[in-house]
Amino acid sequence: MDLKDRDADASRRIRTAAVLLFAQRGYAATSIRDLAREVGMTNAGIYHHVSSKEALLADLMRVAQQGLIDATERMLRGVRSPADRLALLISSLTASHALGPMTTRVMDGELRSLTPGSAVRDQIIALRDAYEDHWRLALADGVAEGVFRIADQRLTRLALMSMCTGTSEWYRPDGDSTLEQVCAEFVAIGLAAVRASAQVVATPDLSLLPDFPWEPPDVRNDPRPAEARR
Missing domain, CATH: 1.10.10.60 (Homeodomain-like)
Known part of the structure; x- marks a missing residue:
């Protein structure tokens, strides 16, 4: 080497x-x-x-968030229907968190650790907002076109995104449901939440999901401390 x-x-x-x-x-x-x-x-x-622990954290968050944005935009390319877009957003966010549980946990939970007012913190917030804009637009377009009925778009978006990101805490590859089944069930729940009519929606291409090459092996069922697993 x-x-x-x-x-x-x-x-x-x-x-x-x-x-x-x-x-x-x-x-x-x-x-x-x-x-x-x-x-x-x-x-x-x-x-x-x-250069520093904070720079390392910021780099991890930046690359992970940009990877999620890029994967989302590839998945949504050419998709016009609000229901299809929402279905793909639910599936991709669910699968990203299920397959990269530790990376996404850091990405979602450690913004508070970046120095307030710093340029890097502002950059991470801008990336997060750019990603969430896809959700805002899908919901707003669905309401405008009369295919979604939502009392509060912000609360609906937060509830649906929280459902998806929660897979980083509980999903197991060897669990009772496959990832595809989890995504399909979450899409059904999401479309019911926005009161969309029953319909066939776009199926996600999970090969388009972001790649986190540094994601640790799945150690969630290993009770040993980190030092003992080296």
Whole structure:
């Protein structure tokens, strides 16, 4: 393995460890020393690859959020029907959180850890808002076209998105339902929530979902502390 490959491997291992520890312990409770111990490096070795713990968090959140936006826009390309768009939004957000539970948990929950008023925090908020605009527009267009009946579009959007993101907490690949079944059931629930008429809606192409190469192996059923799983 040459120097470039070794650096890439070390960078990936640091990000995998960061996602694991930030998701399990929280960003504030994780130190650079903890990261170094998890990947078998010195503190100086960590700083060779990242400028600071906050910069590492921001990079993870930025890449993950942009990946979700890009995947969503690929999935929605050419789709006009509000019901189809809502169905694809529900499926893709559900599946992204089910398949990348720790990355999405960090992406969703650690905005509070970025320095208030900082440029990077503003950038992450802008990316989050750009993603949520797809939901706002789908719901607004459905109401405008008379195919959705919604009393409060904001509350409906928040409720549906919370349903989807919750899969990062409970979905198991070896559980009773396949991911496709979960997505289909959530789409049915979502369309019922907006009082859409029963119809066949677009089926998501899950191969278009964002790739999080640093996502840790599924350790949710492993009771051992992180250090013991190395």
